Amino acid sequence: MTHIYHEIMEPYSAQQMFDLVNDINAYPQFVPDCIDTGVLQRDDNLLLAYIEVEKFGFKKRFTTLNRLKEPSKIEITLIDGPFKKLIGAWTFTPISENQSKITFDLTFEFNSKLLDMTFTPIFKDIMKNMVIAFSNRAKQLYDR
Known part of the structure; x- marks a missing residue:
């Protein structure tokens, strides 16, 4: 099993x-390697969505159920995809009115050893770049 953990401080509110x-529908506009997304179902505090990523010729699509605890947390649970297990969370902790700590914590394992050995380093890189992309996107949207 592989664990990814990233923590960043942002000069924006936890809500932002x-x-x-x-x-999720905006991801292909600014998240590197994200080629498609879609919201399949949305309820008050639940979101069923898919993300498709591609890097170095490897293309993978997965569907997650996201539990929304606005504005502090998004819990992610695998529904379908090339994983044996994928579970994680985004946590948004207010530091002040206009500053927050963002934590991305994800544990995953692909459903085959070959896929795990081949795609794990690529997937880790995609997830790291996703965190950076959110930071950059926040600057574009909120520094006006």
Whole structure:
């Protein structure tokens, strides 16, 4: 099993960062290697969505159920995809009115050893770049 953990401080509110991460349909516009997304179902505090990523010729699509605890947390649970396990969370902790700490914590394992050995380093890189992309996107949207 592979664990990814990233923590960044942002000069934006927890609500602003929550809204940015929760806007899944916008990911292909600014998240590197993200080629398609879609919201399949949306309820008050639940979101069923898919993300398709591609890097170095490897293309993978997965569907997650996201539990929304606005504005502090988005919990991610695998529904379908090339994983045996994928579970994680985005956490948005207010530091002040206009500053927050963003934490991305993800544990995953692909459903085959070959896929795990081949795609794990690529997937880790995609996830790291996703965190950076959210930081850059926040600057574009909120520094006007």
